[in-house]
Amino acid sequence: MNAKDIKAVSEMKAELTAPPFVPKSTADREATKLKVDMEILEETGEMADGVEYVYWTFGGSVPGSFIRTKVGDEVEFTLKNHPDNKLPHNIDLHAVNGPGGGAASSFVAPGHEITFSFKTLNPGLYVYHCATAPVGMHIANGMYGLILVEPEEGLAPVDREYYVMQGDFYTKGEFGEQGEQPFDMQKAIDEDADYVVFNGSVGALTGDGALQAKVGETIRLFVGNGGPNLVSSFHAIGEIFDRVHVEGGDLINENVQTTLIPAGGAAIVEFEVDVPGELVLVDHSIFRAFNKGALAMINVTGEEDKDVFAGTIQEGIYLPEGGTIQSMPSDDEDDAKEETAAVELSKAEKMELGKKVYGSTCFACHQADGQGIENAFPPLANADYLNDDVNRAIDIVLRGKSGEITVNGKTYNSVMTAQNLTDKEVAAVMTYIYNSWDNNGTEVTEEMVRKVRKK
Amino acid sequence: MFSKILSIVVIMFFSLISFGQKESMALIEGGTYIPLYGSDSMPVNVVDFKIDKYPVTNAEFKEFLEENPKWRKSNVIALFADGNYMRHFKNDTELKEGELQNAPMTNVSWFAAKKYCECQGKRLPTLDEWEYVGMASEKRADARTKDEYNKFILSWYEKPNSYNQEIGSTFKNYWGVYDMHGLVWEWTQDFNSVLISGESRKDVDGSNDLFCGGAAVGSSDLMNYAAFMRYAFRGSIKANYSVRNLGFRCAKSINKPNQ
Numbered sequence: 001m002n003a004k005d006i007k008a009v010s011e012m013k014a015e016l017t018a019p020p021f022v023p024k025s026t027a028d029r030e031a032t033k034l035k036v037d038m039e040i041l042e043e044t045g046e047m048a049d050g051v052e053y054v055y056w057t058f059g060g061s062v063p064g065s066f067i068r069t070k071v072g073d074e075v076e077f078t079l080k081n082h083p084d085n086k087l088p089h090n091i092d093l094h095a096v097n098g099p100g101g102g103a104a105s106s107f108v109a110p111g112h113e114i115t116f117s118f119k120t121l122n123p124g125l126y127v128y129h130c131a132t133a134p135v136g137m138h139i140a141n142g143m144y145g146l147i148l149v150e151p152e153e154g155l156a157p158v159d160r161e162y163y164v165m166q167g168d169f170y171t172k173g174e175f176g177e178q179g180e181q182p183f184d185m186q187k188a189i190d191e192d193a194d195y196v197v198f199n200g201s202v203g204a205l206t207g208d209g210a211l212q213a214k215v216g217e218t219i220r221l222f223v224g225n226g227g228p229n230l231v232s233s234f235h236a237i238g239e240i241f242d243r244v245h246v247e248g249g250d251l252i253n254e255n256v257q258t259t260l261i262p263a264g265g266a267a268i269v270e271f272e273v274d275v276p277g278e279l280v281l282v283d284h285s286i287f288r289a290f291n292k293g294a295l296a297m298i299n300v301t302g303e304e305d306k307d308v309f310a311g312t313i314q315e316g317i318y319l320p321e322g323g324t325i326q327s328m329p330s331d332d333e334d335d336a337k338e339e340t341a342a343v344e345l346s347k348a349e350k351m352e353l354g355k356k357v358y359g360s361t362c363f364a365c366h367q368a369d370g371q372g373i374e375n376a377f378p379p380l381a382n383a384d385y386l387n388d389d390v391n392r393a394i395d396i397v398l399r400g401k402s403g404e405i406t407v408n409g410k411t412y413n414s415v416m417t418a419q420n421l422t423d424k425e426v427a428a429v430m431t432y433i434y435n436s437w438d439n440n441g442t443e444v445t446e447e448m449v450r451k452v453r454k455k
Numbered sequence: 456m457f458s459k460i461l462s463i464v465v466i467m468f469f470s471l472i473s474f475g476q477k478e479s480m481a482l483i484e485g486g487t488y489i490p491l492y493g494s495d496s497m498p499v500n501v502v503d504f505k506i507d508k509y510p511v512t513n514a515e516f517k518e519f520l521e522e523n524p525k526w527r528k529s530n531v532i533a534l535f536a537d538g539n540y541m542r543h544f545k546n547d548t549e550l551k552e553g554e555l556q557n558a559p560m561t562n563v564s565w566f567a568a569k570k571y572c573e574c575q576g577k578r579l580p581t582l583d584e585w586e587y588v589g590m591a592s593e594k595r596a597d598a599r600t601k602d603e604y605n606k607f608i609l610s611w612y613e614k615p616n617s618y619n620q621e622i623g624s625t626f627k628n629y630w631g632v633y634d635m636h637g638l639v640w641e642w643t644q645d646f647n648s649v650l651i652s653g654e655s656r657k658d659v660d661g662s663n664d665l666f667c668g669g670a671a672v673g674s675s676d677l678m679n680y681a682a683f684m685r686y687a688f689r690g691s692i693k694a695n696y697s698v699r700n701l702g703f704r705c706a707k708s709i710n711k712p713n714q
Contacts, residue, residue, distance in 0.1 A: 042613075042615045043615065044615070054613050054614060054615060056613075083539055083542065083698070083699045084615065084616060084699050084700075085615070085699075085700070086612060086613075086614075086615060086617070086640075086700045087612065087613075087684065087687075087688060088687055088688050088690070088691030088692075107690070107691055108691065109688075109691035109692045109693075109696055109698060110698050110699060110700060110701075111537075111539045111542075111696070111697065111698050111699060112696065132687055133683040133684065133686075133687045134680045134683050134684065137609075137613075137680065141613060182610040182613065182614075183609070183610070183613055185606075185609055185680060
């Protein structure tokens, strides 16, 4: 039957979800008159540890609320612009057949709401975004999200579904610069992104925010790219996509390593997770992952399967980096960074600064709780190698390390790059590490760092 | 001889009046400027006029309400003010907790703002007058080509909740006028004389004089972006709307001697 001829027989309020969650499948229901109620909020959020940014949002999150519809639905869309907002906004849904994707009909001033309607004709995963002048700025501040139009029978059932959306951000300060960071229009025009992130901020989907799965489950990710500028080379480290709905449409490709997601486009990726461990989702334009934040985690728990994976992680061939500029290991002593005499931080201050440095520099390899990645990156949590010799540890941070080492009885043969950090930052981050995760509580001073640097 | 004396007296009388206004209004010397709409980039002529140095405050508006009870929240006709009118007031006379007396009056409709100005013997500034004054930075009458000026405006546009600050808290411009940018949006007499369709990307095509292609499509010029956002905002409102971030100030034509 032609989608236009499907009659909506009932009426219901749409379930909207904040990322990374998606509403339940539409497979069990008929086409309906679906009432979508969405509020636009301009609000301050955290782009990275200690970095504040003013986001403009659909529904209070970046990306905006996930909308799940099915073919033949008559969507009655109410867009509310919060009275405290400063700007008019609208919404362009790529799922709409009609002028401006609804943008012209949805232009709404602060303190007002507007209702328009459309019928979903084409199944697929679509981006929606604000299209008010200057369009790029509205998108760059986070005004995008995904709307799914399911086929009549619904998408095939899977064990878990998640919502992940990439976006690039342009701030006055460079990556990691602390404090409130305003949007930088010139950088946006130059397409010179400071942050490339999944779900609106660095670390949104790592640590406590990591996605969860169990061995043997099939995962479906609804992946979008809000842009405004950059195209994503979406990849899961340690997993092959069994099926990809290319560009969110009908075409299905199988056994895909990296799928391209255009700005203002989407893809549905599905895969069964075969072994326990952490899968790392990245934009494989790889500096974005390790230096600009485009990194997310899926925590897979369950039984090991040695037939599938015997324990030699190939991903060790990367030289994964944190946000700090790094150089290869070196015996050269000229690298020592000039240090201005400063007052030693208190232990509490070191813990605070150290946590931030860890988040931008160490975390990509050694992981949020210092657990490392087995066979690739040694753990820092309760680690004998670390606790045995503080000067050796300082030396590794300053000069890097390559070759075989044994940590907690396991052998690692990898490369750690020299970190371009100040003495203050090294003292802070190492104090943080030594005073976290059951380590021995050593407080590292700048003097200790200086001594090792001069060695 | 007698008429000469009379004319001197008349001149003195007028200068007394204008001295009184000197306190609150700034004299703007007219000129031509090219606004950022219209594909033909026609220069617009602005004649000398006066404009309030500061936006109208909550306290000033309260005084107006005392004398004009029909504009109070409880009395106002819905046609002239929507449900958000005076939303930051507890009742007809008192501000809500945390609202400053000396902050710009917002949540006010165009009708109410227009009436307020009329009661002061003034009027709302025209869009062109407002934009003309708005071009000025601290040092220059037209700073639109200056990066820092545009960055200041853009960074204000994206900062929420700037309305609850005292008037005068942003910069004093070339004309001695405060808070043109950085506090609140402001009503103009003909705010919707530049129509935009609500689909700003469509407004770039040739069939439409607004948001000309040169500015919207090809330009990477920051100054256009700042203006676009003002025009987009104006395009989204109607005269009975009351908006938390939208206030106003009044202007006055300068009477020619023979009028």
